[in-house]
Amino acid sequence: MKQKTPPNDPACPAMVQHDHAACVRRVMEDTELLVADAGVRLTPVRRRTLEILLESPAAVGAYDLLKRLDAEGLGAQPTIAYRALDFLVEHGLAHRIERLNAFVACMHPREGHKPAFMICRACRAVAETTAEATDAALQRGAAAIGFQIERVVVEVEGLCPKCQDVTA
């Protein structure tokens, strides 16, 4: 099976002017192939959830998502939203932003990357970047005290270019 995006690409240059609709199309296509490979189902709720995340420049809260799903007749209970989100996260199609208790679509699934997130505190926009470099240092620190790493969260809060201008 063929992969549409090369690894370590600024696949979707978030916070920078670009044709985002094209990014959305590309990720959705990649995703279709990916779930087919994995033998799991991209059900209507799951597909729509991913689309909603993809179309939002900002992280989406579980209940914001639920409101939208409800409006479209796809379900009105928290669990609907959480399960869809859990599924997407579990399969690397979305990321949970701990800082916001909210979610974003993964703009380059399938890569098994170590993502880091730049979160604008003004508009909530989130840019996904890679943080391979930060990892080694953490591994050393963990080894020193015998801590066994399972998951690393790197989240940066600040101001995106747009909000710097507005605030200034």
Next chain:
Amino acid sequence: MKQKTPPNDPACPAMVQHDHAACVRRVMEDTELLVADAGVRLTPVRRRTLEILLESPAAVGAYDLLKRLDAEGLGAQPTIAYRALDFLVEHGLAHRIERLNAFVACMHPREGHKPAFMICRACRAVAETTAEATDAALQRGAAAIGFQIERVVVEVEGLCPKCQDVTA
């Protein structure tokens, strides 16, 4: 004014056997001096909150804290706890662990450090370490898209030495 702990010391070797009561005393003394310098007030609620955080090896949730404050007649509403916690975090005396929606005392305040946290998913114990090395890479990434960094969160989830043994 004199500082009691040299920078970049394993001031409190969390997750490792040591005399923690001594750590608590040291940090409280440091804190007294620090707030005096800053011209802010370490009120009873704030002081007691810090002590509670210091004495707990695990991160403390806002409502766990509130229960304890309430038992001691220091306040019964969520706001009380959140206000005290906000104060401590704002002044670098405590850290918020995003992963847990909970808080830990800073074991070496005043250093303007870049903390990283090792969080045991089994016992919730939290070890504070420094992650200076991870920072540079993030700064470069941010510069590339014009993002202005204000705060960096690095949280590692896994198993502490003790819980590895128990689980194994």
Next chain:
DNA sequence: GTACCTGTAATAATAATATTACATATCAAG
């Protein structure tokens, strides 16, 4: 075929976490 197991989805109830608003009290500077 029917009894059993599994995966998926939907519903309901509850628990945990967090914010807002406003009134009152205290402190510290002028």
Next chain:
DNA sequence: CTTGATATGTAATATTATTATTACAGGTAC
């Protein structure tokens, strides 16, 4: 001793997350 900033008290509400339960569809072993 009064004013403005800081801190506290209280209430109500909002948001996020977990747990338990029910339903149904598809496969498979006897």
